[in-house]
Amino acid sequence: NAGVMQNPRHLVRRRGQEARLRCSPMKGHSHVYWYRQLPEEGLKFMVYLQKENIIDESGMPKERFSAEFPKEGPSILRIQQVVRGDSAAYFCASSPQGRADYGYTFGSGTRLTVV
Amino acid sequence: AQKITQTQPGMFVQEKEAVTLDCTYDTSDPSYGLFWYKQPSSGEMIFLIYQGSYDQQNATEGRYSLNFQKARKSANLVISASQLGDSAMYFCAMRVLTGGGNKLTFGTGTQLKVEL
Numbered sequence: 001n002a003g004v005m006q007n008p009r010h011l012v013r014r015r016g017q018e019a020r021l022r023c024s025p026m027k028g029h030s031h032v033y034w035y036r037q038l039p040e041e042g043l044k045f046m047v048y049l050q051k052e053n054i055i056d057e058s059g060m061p062k063e064r065f066s067a068e069f070p071k072e073g074p075s076i077l078r079i080q081q082v083v084r085g086d087s088a089a090y091f092c093a094s095s096p097q098g099r100a101d102y103g104y105t106f107g108s109g110t111r112l113t114v115v
Numbered sequence: 116a117q118k119i120t121q122t123q124p125g126m127f128v129q130e131k132e133a134v135t136l137d138c139t140y141d142t143s144d145p146s147y148g149l150f151w152y153k154q155p156s157s158g159e160m161i162f163l164i165y166q167g168s169y170d171q172q173n174a175t176e177g178r179y180s181l182n183f184q185k186a187r188k189s190a191n192l193v194i195s196a197s198q199l200g201d202s203a204m205y206f207c208a209m210r211v212l213t214g215g216g217n218k219l220t221f222g223t224g225t226q227l228k229v230e231l
Contacts, residue, residue, distance in 0.1 A: 031217065042119075042206055042221035043160070056218060091160060095217070103150050103162035104219070111158070 004029075004094050005074075006107035013082045013114050021077040021110045025094030031055075032075045033104065034067055037089040049075060050097075082114045117142045119207050121222035128197045129230055135182070136192040136225045138207030146212040149190040150219065151181065155203040163205075166190060168212075197229045 005024040013019050025032050031050055035043040045059040049069040060067065064082075069075040079086055089111050093104035118141040128134035140149065151163040166174045166181045174181040182191040194201055204226050208219040 033218065035219075035221075042223045043208075043219070045218040045220070048217050059218070089158065093160075103152075103165050105162070106152075106160035108157075108159045 004092055004105050004107035006090075006092050006110050008110060009108060011110055011112050013112065015083060015114055016081050019079040019082050019086070019112055021079075021090050021092075021112070022074045023077070023092030023094075023107060024074040025092075026105050028096060029094035029105070030097045031095045032069050033093045033095075034075075034077050035091045035093065037091060037109075039088070043091060046077070079112075082112075084114050087112055087114045117144075117147075117209055117211055117220045119209055119220055119222035121207055121225050123225045124223075125226045125228070127228050127230060128194075130199060131196055133193060133195045134197055134227065136194070136205050136207075136227065138190045138192065138222060140188050140190060140207075140209050142209065142211055144211045148210045148212060149181070149183070150208040150210070151179070151190075151192045152206045152208060152221075153201075153203045154206065154224070160206075164192070194227075199229050199231070202227060202229045 007022050033048050034046040037043045047060050047067045048056040064080045066078045089109045091109045093106045095102045095104050120139045147168045149166045153161045164174050164176045164179045166183045173183050178195045180193045204224045206224045207222045210219050
């Protein structure tokens with residue numbers, strides 16, 4: 001019964017490259033969330049997705065960032081033309097449908113370093 | 116808008132003692148949930164405990180309990196009988212349940228260090 005799987009754990013990109021972060025939710029979970037944690041800060045909400053639908057992207061930067069959760073396969077957070085300020089830990093979480101009291105299950109995160 | 120405030124950037128506690136980590140929140144919505152997470156140095160986020168705004172009793176999970184004072188809008192985490200493995204960053208978070216989507220709003224965290 002695997003938890004939320006994120007890969008890669010660490011990702012190094014040069015400025016201007018693209019970063020792709022993957023997240024496979026827990027089995028039976030249909031809701032996926034992405035959060036970003038800058039150094040010395042708490043987690044900030046980015047986007048909430050269900051299969052083939054973006055439900056809430058109010059925390060996503062307007063440019064360069066996109067997310068998807070296709071019918072088959074993992075959820076992908078894509079950052080185009082990365083800049084140094086994108087260096088952070090990116091966490092994915094999942095929850096079952098309709099469980100408002102559920103504390104999410106978080107993945108171990110992807111640490112993105114832009115050099 | 117929702118806001119979570121954790122005013123203690125760092126706390127020290129001796130092994131086997133109890134420690135309280137403070138959390139206050141702000142929301143105008145009557146339906147909300149409060150969460151505590153632990154983030155050890157390895158970086159993963161571990162869910163500890165949940166309290167619903169309509170729950171009559173304070174939540175408890177093993178050595179963790181949540182001191183919920185609704186009128187004061189506080190949701191402090193109490194860890195009893197601290198262990199060295201409790202050394203970590205602790206985050207308080209809130210989810211508004213009506214019209215607030217499903218997102219969690221996090222505080223800035225408290226770094227707890229358990230000493231011998």
